[in-house]
Amino acid sequence: SAVISQKPSRDICQRGTSLTIQCQVDSQVTMMFWYRQQPGQSLTLIATANQGSEATYESGFVIDKFPISRPNLTFSTLTVSNMSPEDSSIYLCSVELGQGGNQPQHFGDGTRLSIL
Amino acid sequence: GQNIDQPTEMTATEGAIVQINCTYQTSGFNGLFWYQQHAGEAPTFLSYNVLDGLEEKGRFSSFLSRSKGYSYLLLKELQMKDSASYLCAVRDSNYQLIWGAGTKLIIKP
Numbered sequence: 534s535a536v537i538s539q540k541p542s543r544d545i546c547q548r549g550t551s552l553t554i555q556c557q558v559d560s561q562v563t564m565m566f567w568y569r570q571q572p573g574q575s576l577t578l579i580a581t582a583n584q585g586s587e588a589t590y591e592s593g594f595v596i597d598k599f600p601i602s603r604p605n606l607t608f609s610t611l612t613v614s615n616m617s618p619e620d621s622s623i624y625l626c627s628v629e630l631g632q633g634g635n636q637p638q639h640f641g642d643g644t645r646l647s648i649l
Numbered sequence: 650g651q652n653i654d655q656p657t658e659m660t661a662t663e664g665a666i667v668q669i670n671c672t673y674q675t676s677g678f679n680g681l682f683w684y685q686q687h688a689g690e691a692p693t694f695l696s697y698n699v700l701d702g703l704e705e706k707g708r709f710s711s712f713l714s715r716s717k718g719y720s721y722l723l724l725k726e727l728q729m730k731d732s733a734s735y736l737c738a739v740r741d742s743n744y745q746l747i748w749g750a751g752t753k754l755i756i757k758p
Contacts, residue, residue: 575748575751637682638694639694
């Protein structure tokens, strides 16, 4: 497995502001994923972050709202822009440590975000 | 569309056995994963099935029937620490992970 560090672990933010979440992995990985998990619900994929190319966003998520950076093979950031109370959620990054369909995703500890 | 169904909540007794079912309808199949998620924590990987049959890992086993689009996670000798949500996820033909809503398992003494 790998050590996946996510920062901040939690934050309380004002409406209209933006927050950048960082995800650091202790080994090089090709693909990193950003998820949202609202209370009592399952995981919703926001986007896949590939090093050296634009992130691939899922339906319902746009780059202007959730810009993503992937400057190298061990690091990615997700920004939640112009936040509203509906953005209150847990945001999780995950990685696949190898290639092949049998590789599970491993998750960081998550960022618990509350918007006032 | 793609769909994964799991019971929303189950209750079991400490020391007993519980089976959590997962049925799926996806565009293609490239494996099924089970994850455990304790409240307030990130999901952790439990098991992977890609061929029909049973995979055993200690107290936990996972079964797959591809023809039926069905899997279950079997937890034996339940402990209080097994109280958690259990997520079923299927990798489709595009190698995307499709996630179920999770089953909240409550263990009673």
